[in-house]
Amino acid sequence: MGQKNNNKYRKIISAATRVFAKNGFYKAKVSEIAKEAGIADGTIYIYFKHKDDILIALFEEKMKEVLDNMKKQIRLESDPLKKIQRFALLHLKLIEDNKDMAEIIQIELRQSSKFMKNYHNEKFVQYLDLIGDIIQEGKEKGLIRSDIIPGIGKRAFFGALDEMSRFWVLSKRHKYDIETVAKHISNYFINGIKS
Amino acid sequence: MGQKNNNKYRKIISAATRVFAKNGFYKAKVSEIAKEAGIADGTIYIYFKHKDDILIALFEEKMKEVLDNMKKQIRLESDPLKKIQRFALLHLKLIEDNKDMAEIIQIELRQSSKFMKNYHNEKFVQYLDLIGDIIQEGKEKGLIRSDIIPGIGKRAFFGALDEMSRFWVLSKRHKYDIETVAKHISNYFINGIKS
DNA sequence: ATCATATGAATAATCATTCATTTATTTAGC
DNA sequence: GCTAAATAAATGAATGATTATTCATATGAT
Structure with missing residues (x-):
């Protein structure tokens, strides 16, 4: 069974x-x-x-996969600023390589906190925290300004990537390639927060 | 009727x-x-x-209001970098002052491009373009680096704000106040793209 | 009295879910 | 190795609940 x-x-x-x-x-x-x-x-x-359970199971699976993959990749980089670059590229590549999953995360994740009342999306929180931890590490190494708040920074960065993902998912033709977008997004952010 | x-x-x-x-x-x-x-x-x-038509009408109304308000406010500022700051603050204030509307824009706007197949959200595009135009203006005045692509920048900035909005809408207690968040988000972005 | 608005009970369509039945797989005796 | 219970999986037509939408009737305005 x-x-x-x-x-x-x-x-x-x-x-x-x-x-x-x-x-x-x-x-x-x-x-x-x-x-x-x-x-x-x-x-x-x-x-x-229930039908709902399919969606929840699906989330858990996909998010676990994404999270594990991202963790592994981030570990390959030692410089926190490089980690941010890699995060951006990998996040967008993931969207590119798995359009269906991306649409689900794009469309359904949004509803999820509404319709899955008690379902606290732990994996998503962990995903965001990956960014928060990188920012924290950068602060400790003196590479990122001490006044940067990781809790805000992680959401700003994720939000920027996420908005680009939505654009990517919903567009027929792609004006910019993934590498360009990842480079730009991470550059804005890195320049914005570095010491 | x-x-x-x-x-x-x-x-x-x-x-x-x-x-x-x-x-x-x-x-x-x-x-x-x-x-x-x-x-x-x-x-x-x-x-x-139809039920769907209520949602569409609702969008049009709210977005028009938001857009008009934002346009008016932006005009009060002449420095493009200041415009960005003001945009951030106003966007987040709007969310704070109108939680129901914010939830709709947060939750439903996401689905919209799926379920309202042929409904092209013109007002939302215009809203994004407000940011794009500010970036363009900043480039022309030499305040923003010439390699910044407005089409990517506007989405990065909007995405960052939007992710903070979602966090705000879905949180019971608010760890950071609107002014702080707006200041941080716009600072990351301005530092990230300025000459 | 006529026309425009409003009502809300009745209708009808849509789907998630169930369950009696069928089919496949495993186990045990020879 | 073969056969026959016994158990597990799978089926899909039938059920039942939910709700968007309609429409015959009522109410109010001019």
Whole structure:
């Protein structure tokens, strides 16, 4: 049954990613997810108790993956300012490489804090904190101004990246390539906060 | 009938703002909007053809208001860098003063480009362009580096503000006051892009 | 009296969820 | 290694709940 490494469980998550990305959570029909996964409607209810649970499970999975990946990459850099650059590039690359996931994070993450009342998105908080920690480290090394508040800085930087992601996801043609955007965004931010 | 200055039309928009803000568009019931507005369910259909149309009308109204207000305020400042500061402060004040509207713009605007397929949010584009124009002006006056791309800069800045807005809207207690946040965000950005 | 507005109960469509039934897989006896 | 219970998974048509929308009727204004 509901084993996470189970074949059908995976198929449902994968299908739901595509279906949710297409029209958002509310417009997505369970029967459409089933069809996309190539299984019967009822089968979904062997693996998930409610439609909502599919979305929550999907988040957890994707965010864990993103978070682990980002942590690993950040560790490869020792200079905090370089870490910020790498964060930007990796974040945007992730969006580019996984459009469906990006749409979910873009569209659904926004609603999530509303409709998943009690669901506190721990993984997202950790993701933001990765940035906060880099800023803190930079301050301690004297590379970043001492008056910078990590709690504000991390949101400013994430917000900037995130807005570019939305633009990327919603655009048909891409005016700027990922590398250019990442370079610019991280440069504004680094110049803005460095000592 | 559907006159925009009509009393009931206004009441519906106002009620819908509150109801949509509470649980998002999809969870909001038309009957609840009617109840909140103190009118009968059917009356709503005299003024709006579909539930969706209420949301669209609501956007247009609020965004027009925000846009006009912002334009007026920006004109009071002549220094482009000061304009950026003022933009940040005003944007965040707006969120603070109008939490329901902010939640709608935060939560629903995100979905909008998905669920209102053909609805191109012109007012939002104009809002972003206000920032782009300030950056352009700053470049021309030699106050902003010539390699800054307004199309990226405007999104980075808006994204930063917007992420802080979301944080503000979703937080019970507010760790930082609006003025502090506005000052920090605009400082990061101004330092990041100035000559 | 006529026309415009407003009402809210009734309608109808939409989907999430269930469950009686079928199909597949495992276990145990020989 | 084979067969037959026994158990687990999967099916999809039927159910039931929810709600957007309609419309026959009522109310109020001119």
